[in-house]
Amino acid sequence: MAIMASSSEKLLTGLVAATFTPLTEEGEINIKEIGPYVDYLTERQGVTKIFVNGTTGESMSLTVAERKLLAEEWCKKAKGKMDHVVVHVGCMSLKDSQDLALHATQIKADSIAVISPSFFKPNNAHALRTYLKAVASAAPDLPFYYYHIPSITGVNVLVRDLLVGIEEQIPSFRGVKFSAIDLMDFGLCFSLMKPNWSLLYGVDEQMLSGLVLGADGAVGSTYNYVGCQFNKLLSAFEKGELVEARTIQFKLQDFLGSAMKLGFDVGVNKQLMVEVSGLSLGPPRLPVMPCHPDVAASIKQKYKSIFPQC
């Protein structure tokens, strides 16, 4: 039997920033930057929900010990300032994921999310569901989200197939972070939806399309620095002001279209965040390459011209 959400558990909705991991110039975790980062998101971007140690946070390049340190500090600094901290605990090893899931319970994270392993890949919905159940069993009291990002994992199991009967297998299941462009698969998930689930869309440049289909919110990297604009998009959409919502969506498409021509990746994205926020986030970790200063300057110029108010 599926357990119902407790009365204190709120549905995860709205804008969620997938955070970058602050590193020193030498490549070590820069824990002291997390407090200012939380303040930047809440005060300057109006973003009060975060998804930590995900793709943008380069989780797969971090050790389990580093991920625990980061998760703990994000939860500590977010307390009383933010509404929700999702800790991503996906790893290549089930044991590492279970260890991180248990740790997330101990540090009082609000929820956990899990990406599919991508070296040995589950090759059907049953295998993926069985794997997710094993991770969730290490943190049965934490709301659990599946993180679907097939462009990176290469795991193309349709989410609508995964969702069939999942609440029986994983009582803590609360939804999906859907970072893919297959809007038919996303749309078909809604027929399987339960009242205590959230379906969050994860392709920022197409967020409005996700909302039209029924997304409860969105998780993404660009909400770190266009959060203030995307909160406006969300409220325009809620009020039925589609022209306004489209105008904001088109601005991000214009920006990302140019950035992608220059090789937009996590390294470039991180450098843009450094320049826009003034935070000391350091370089990415290899194999992600640091952003060339000329590329950073040109992308920042474009950003400033499109989003002068952010």
Ligand SMILES: CC(=O)N[C@@H]([C@@H](O)[C@H](O)[C@H](O)CO)[C@@H](O)CC(=O)C(=O)O
């Ligand atoms: C592939 C990728 O990194 N996708 C990003 C998007 O926010 C993406 O950066 C954005 O849509 C620009 O393409 C997120 O879905 C990833 C994310 O939320 C995370 O960091 O876990």
